[in-house]
Amino acid sequence: MKKSITIALAAVMLTTACSSGTNANSGSDDGGGGNQTLTLASVDQGSIEDVIKAFEAANPGVKVNFTTSGADQYQAQIRTQLSSGTAPDVMTVWPGNGNPGATYVLSKPGYLLDLSDQPWAAKLPDSFKSVAQYEGKTYNALFGLNGIGAVYNDEALSKSGLNAPTTWTELLSFCRDAAGKGTPAYALGIQDNWVTQLVLYALAATVVFGQDKDFNTKLAAGQTTFAGSAWTQAMAKYQDMSKAGCFQKNPLGTSYEASQTLAATGRTLGIIQGNWIIGLLKGKNPNGKFTMTALPATDDPATFLMPAAAGAGYGVNAKAKNKELALKFITYVMSPEGMKLFNEKQGSLPTLPDAGTTVDPGLKQLTTFVQENKTVPFMDQLWPNAKVQQTMLSGLQEVFSNQATADDVLKDMDTEYKKGE
Amino acid sequence: MSADLQVRPPGRTVSPASPRRRSRVAPPWWFVLPALLLFAFVVLVPSARGIYYAFTDWDGLDPDFALIGLRNFTDMLDDGDALQAVWHTLVIAVAITVIQNGIGLLLALGVNSMIKTRNFLRVLLFAPAVITPIVTAYLWRNLLGPDGAVNSLLGMVGLGSWRQDWLGDPDLALWMVVLVVVWQFAGYSMVIFLAGLQSIPREIYEAAAIDGTGAVRRFWSIVRPLLAPAITINLMLSIIGGIKLFDQVYALTGGGPGHATDTISTLIYKDAFTLGEFGYSIALAVVLTVIVSIVSAGQFVVLNRNEKAAS
Numbered sequence: 001m002k003k004s005i006t007i008a009l010a011a012v013m014l015t016t017a018c019s020s021g022t023n024a025n026s027g028s029d030d031g032g033g034g035n036q037t038l039t040l041a042s043v044d045q046g047s048i049e050d051v052i053k054a055f056e057a058a059n060p061g062v063k064v065n066f067t068t069s070g071a072d073q074y075q076a077q078i079r080t081q082l083s084s085g086t087a088p089d090v091m092t093v094w095p096g097n098g099n100p101g102a103t104y105v106l107s108k109p110g111y112l113l114d115l116s117d118q119p120w121a122a123k124l125p126d127s128f129k130s131v132a133q134y135e136g137k138t139y140n141a142l143f144g145l146n147g148i149g150a151v152y153n154d155e156a157l158s159k160s161g162l163n164a165p166t167t168w169t170e171l172l173s174f175c176r177d178a179a180g181k182g183t184p185a186y187a188l189g190i191q192d193n194w195v196t197q198l199v200l201y202a203l204a205a206t207v208v209f210g211q212d213k214d215f216n217t218k219l220a221a222g223q224t225t226f227a228g229s230a231w232t233q234a235m236a237k238y239q240d241m242s243k244a245g246c247f248q249k250n251p252l253g254t255s256y257e258a259s260q261t262l263a264a265t266g267r268t269l270g271i272i273q274g275n276w277i278i279g280l281l282k283g284k285n286p287n288g289k290f291t292m293t294a295l296p297a298t299d300d301p302a303t304f305l306m307p308a309a310a311g312a313g314y315g316v317n318a319k320a321k322n323k324e325l326a327l328k329f330i331t332y333v334m335s336p337e338g339m340k341l342f343n344e345k346q347g348s349l350p351t352l353p354d355a356g357t358t359v360d361p362g363l364k365q366l367t368t369f370v371q372e373n374k375t376v377p378f379m380d381q382l383w384p385n386a387k388v389q390q391t392m393l394s395g396l397q398e399v400f401s402n403q404a405t406a407d408d409v410l411k412d413m414d415t416e417y418k419k420g421e
Numbered sequence: 422m423s424a425d426l427q428v429r430p431p432g433r434t435v436s437p438a439s440p441r442r443r444s445r446v447a448p449p450w451w452f453v454l455p456a457l458l459l460f461a462f463v464v465l466v467p468s469a470r471g472i473y474y475a476f477t478d479w480d481g482l483d484p485d486f487a488l489i490g491l492r493n494f495t496d497m498l499d500d501g502d503a504l505q506a507v508w509h510t511l512v513i514a515v516a517i518t519v520i521q522n523g524i525g526l527l528l529a530l531g532v533n534s535m536i537k538t539r540n541f542l543r544v545l546l547f548a549p550a551v552i553t554p555i556v557t558a559y560l561w562r563n564l565l566g567p568d569g570a571v572n573s574l575l576g577m578v579g580l581g582s583w584r585q586d587w588l589g590d591p592d593l594a595l596w597m598v599v600l601v602v603v604w605q606f607a608g609y610s611m612v613i614f615l616a617g618l619q620s621i622p623r624e625i626y627e628a629a630a631i632d633g634t635g636a637v638r639r640f641w642s643i644v645r646p647l648l649a650p651a652i653t654i655n656l657m658l659s660i661i662g663g664i665k666l667f668d669q670v671y672a673l674t675g676g677g678p679g680h681a682t683d684t685i686s687t688l689i690y691k692d693a694f695t696l697g698e699f700g701y702s703i704a705l706a707v708v709l710t711v712i713v714s715i716v717s718a719g720q721f722v723v724l725n726r727n728e729k730a731a732s
Contacts, residue, residue: 076694079482100481100697109483191589193677250567252589252678258566386696398679401591 096381144348156266179245189259514663525610558672591681617651
């Protein structure tokens with residue numbers, strides 16, 4: 001038995017030696033001459049393909065080898081590749097912190113190349129800089145941004161004879177009236193737990209950050225907590241909406257997919273979601289028109305803020321085999337041309353002004369809010385670890401099924417927040 | 422072939438071509454090496470290395486990690502989610518084992534009888550077991566939705582008041598997971614029981630019938646002891662399957678609402694791949710391995726004893 005273990009170990013070592021040998025070979029292949037290959041891993045299924053095609057067309061002789069996968073799978077894959085030195089040259093990186101593929105998480109151990117000297121880095125608006133940078137250096141080429149608000153099915157709304165609410169008081173009576181007519185105001189599909197956060201973010205943007213723009217800084221400095229701040233009001237308003245009949249019955253048994261069907265077919269008047277939902281709703285109802293507005297959280301529309309945040313961008317591997325080509329690709333993504341292609345395909349807004357992107361007419365209000373700087377990043381992007389958000393997501397499900405109170409959830413979030421990175 | 426062999430005179434034959442002689446030679450021990458090496462490379466070595474990480478704070482990425490002794494294991498005792506998940510896992514495993522085998526045995530007894538459609542029924546009842554569990558779970562997720570087929574059916578037959586948010590209600594969701602697994606695998610247990618039933622010779626039933634035994638007595642005194650091997654296999658398979666249940670839970674409820682249906686396996690997945698707490702997640706996996714080993718070893722010893730006593 002002892003002998004066979006020794007042999008097994010020898011076999012393992014031999015295999016490892018072989019595989020590192022192969023790596024070295026393929027590395028030297030890439031370096032040579034005009035035939036240039038860029039490796040890329042992405043989660044932007046459905047849009048990255050077009051960008052690559054355009055990039056290859058603009059750079060003759062360049063070939064992009066790429067893989068795409070879902071976020072969960074991608075995050076597991078990229079971490080393994082980075083730690084074993086087999087990661088691609090360019091890869092999807094999420095803004096800020098709080099998920100396993102985020103900027104802070106990957107740049108802290110030195111896996112990402114510093115992009116601070118790129119011309120676009122200085123032009124990023126401040127709210128995106130904070131999540132594209134780690135310790136003052138830019139690591140993430142953020143090209144698109146998304147917002148959260150109330151999206152209405154225009155046809156269903158006019159059929160109901162109701163008007164989209166513009167204040168908190170109007171919102172509650174709108175919900176009661178809509179429920180009274182048998183068509184609830186908003187579809188809510190919180191069987192998929194990430195959906196639980198959207199309404200809360202839409203409320204917290206105005207309620208928490210409208211009162212105190214520096215809430216995150218104070219939270220990080222330990223001067224305030226979730227449970228001891230306006231977050232309790234945001235939570236209370238979420239529950240008020242539920243009590244007023246704003247959502248269809250049984251939200252916990254309704255999936256994200258099912259909630260889209262409800263809103264697209266007019267069985268609810270709308271849905272509280274990110275702007276990406278408009279494309280999905282149109283997929284289910286090609287003749288439908290959908291308009292996004294800020295979710296009223298107070299009675300003074302001048303105080304409204306919308307959650308708007310950069311979507312996943314691209315980072316460059318610090319050990320990229322072809323750094324020059326990787327930077328060329330990043331430059332293309334951040335050029336008006338690349339940005340237009342990406343964002344129109346994804347239904348998002350460009351992060352740089354004057355990118356010439358055509359935006360869906362239903363997103364006019366979000367565009368205005370972005371231009372007037374009346375937005376707040378998605379709250380989780382500046383939390384120190386992924387557990388805070390996961391605690392909130394399952395906690396909100398527990399609130400909806402009476403297994404926990406809103407205060408319990410906020411206190412648990414404080415506990416996880418204080419554990420730090 | 423075997424009849425042919427029996428005719429040969431016993432005793433050693435000199436011919437090396439004789440099949441009997443060849444079968445007596447034990448193969449050299451090192452014949453097992455290639456398979457053992459492969460097994461060691463893909464299973465033993467990674468598992469052993471994996472256990473090492475259970476004693477670290479590795480995040481799956483950073484090459485700088487520290488040995489933290491037993492902290493991951495002691496943390497588990499303070500982690501309400503983990504303790505809840507262990508409880509859910511045990512409830513699910515016991516419920517699936519009892520219900521799936523109960524139904525499987527009844528089905529086997531049914532299709533072992535002389536009813537005309539028995540072949541058709543055997544195929545029909547086994548059919549769900551050939552579908553991928555994840556597909557079954559997504560199917561049921563739609564059927565059990567608030568506007569799904571189950572609620573519509575209840576409404577149609579005048580049982581509207583029985584309609585529920587089957588997967589959204591934390592008191593029901595765990596039982597829906599059990600329902601889906603039992604629906605899929607009761608037919609699987611049935612097939613194993615059926616094989617056992619068919620190996621019981623007709624003559625024993627006939628003799629018992631002549632002695633004037635009733636159906637219950639016949640089941641208890643003849644079928645149960647002779648079916649013991651099939652019972653052992655079925656109980657082992659369903660309890661191990663129940664303890665490590667992942668696909669169905671993940672696709673049906675994702676462990677929710679809240680943590681109401683989280684099992685050890687879904688927690689392992691979430692801690693590793695959503696939270697990046699690889700050390701803690703591997704520690705949970707080690708605990709799961711220990712639980713599975715203890716339960717199956719214990720079960721094997723008890724059932725094996727019963728089997729021997731029965732035969």
